[in-house]
Amino acid sequence: MEVFEAIAKRSSARAYAQTPLTEEELEKIITAGLQAPTGRNEKEIRFSVVNGGSPILEEIDEQMRKDFNINKGPHNFYYEAPCVVLLSAKTGFKWSVVDAGIAVENMSIAAEALGLGNLIIGCIYDTLNGERKDNFNKALKVPEGYNFEIAIALGHRTDSKAQHEYNKAEQVFYVD
Numbered sequence: 001m002e003v004f005e006a007i008a009k010r011s012s013a014r015a016y017a018q019t020p021l022t023e024e025e026l027e028k029i030i031t032a033g034l035q036a037p038t039g040r041n042e043k044e045i046r047f048s049v050v051n052g053g054s055p056i057l058e059e060i061d062e063q064m065r066k067d068f069n070i071n072k073g074p075h076n077f078y079y080e081a082p083c084v085v086l087l088s089a090k091t092g093f094k095w096s097v098v099d100a101g102i103a104v105e106n107m108s109i110a111a112e113a114l115g116l117g118n119l120i121i122g123c124i125y126d127t128l129n130g131e132r133k134d135n136f137n138k139a140l141k142v143p144e145g146y147n148f149e150i151a152i153a154l155g156h157r158t159d160s161k162a163q164h165e166y167n168k169a170e171q172v173f174y175v176d
């Protein structure tokens, strides 16, 4: 798939089949994250790959619901996707958030190009950086001195969603 087509077709997937990703698909998506540029070429992004489900995801989901007072709904935060990758970046580095955002978008577009659904997930940020941060980081193998920044759910989507709309006139300024 051509890159512009993948960008245009991508939308958030919030329903997944339990079909796992192939090793090749997963490696291609991780590689796309690793190939993302980083500020000062620090390459400080770390990827915690939870492929095929793990109790840690349910623990995070439970804690997030406690933190935000949300009752258990029909879906967890990753919509039961068969694979979730959590990205962490160096604490205090000026470009950490930007770098994590670029890496996750590379992965999202790569997944789309492979015909896979995906969802960028930020709602667990406060929970993963909250009271139980050290516990969660340990379980996710996040090295010391790194913060969770953003996650992505991956799988074969079973829903469909039109691309979101944008307002070019309001959002873009051509400066003379």
Ligand SMILES: Cc1cc2nc3c(=O)[nH]c(=O)nc-3n(C[C@H](O)[C@H](O)[C@H](O)COP(=O)(O)O)c2cc1C
Pocket (backbone or CB within 6 Å): 010, 011, 012, 013, 119, 120, 121, 122, 123, 124, 150, 161, 162, 163, 164
């Ligand atoms: C930084 C970021 C965090 C997001 N966090 C969540 C999230 O926690 N849960 C969720 O369902 N969607 C999340 N989304 C998806 C957005 O809601 C979605 O991208 C937006 O509504 C536009 O829809 P589209 O992705 O289908 O084009 C996030 C997207 C971004 C870029």
